Amino acid sequence: MPLSELVRVAGARWSVEECFQAAKSQAGLDHYQVRNWTSWHRHITLAMLALAFLTALAADATPEPPADTHHFARSRDPITLTVPEIRHLLAAVFNPPVVTATKLLHWSTWRRRHQATARRSHYRRRIASEPAG
Structure with missing residues (x-):
């Protein structure tokens, strides 16, 4: 072989x-x-x-990936829906929590924005450490 x-x-x-x-x-x-x-x-x-x-x-x-290679370093948009996030939302829909749907969606948006901030910081750190040339 x-x-x-x-x-x-x-x-x-x-x-x-x-x-x-x-x-x-x-x-x-x-x-x-x-x-x-x-x-x-x-x-x-x-x-x-x-x-x-x-x-x-x-x-x-998931939308089409942007053509700009540094888009994720500048974007303030929340990250796209992930498998764990969709599973959490479906579980909340089928097992209604004590919170309203509005609060649940607000929490989901807040969490994805928080993850986007972490991603943006990660990409900025990577861009800053790239050698010039």
């Missing part, structure tokens, strides 16, 4: 591990208490479908 094929497989393994970690934390992939294969298979299938649904919603909510 050529070295290039081994490198490709090793790189693919990392992305698979990332997908499993996301499924465990966002869709409850590891929260099963079953005794037979059929039950385990149903649980895993539903967890993966839930993650696929959340990922599709997040991808659909």
Whole structure:
């Protein structure tokens, strides 16, 4: 087997591990208490479908990337909706909290703006450390 094929497989393994970690934390992939294969298979299938649904919603909510390479360093817009944020919003809709929908959306916007501020600071620090040339 050529070295290039081994490198490709090793790189693919990392992305698979990332997908499993996301499924465990966002869709409850590891929260099963079953005794037979059929039950385990149903649980895993539903967890993966839930993650696929959340990922599709997040991808659909993502706008086209800006042409400006330093856009994120200057933008004050909140970050796009992420899988954890969509999961949190859906959980709040189906399990109504003691707060109103207006307060919930306000909190979501505030949180995403806060994350955008952190991202902006990160990009500014990276731009400042880039060598001139």
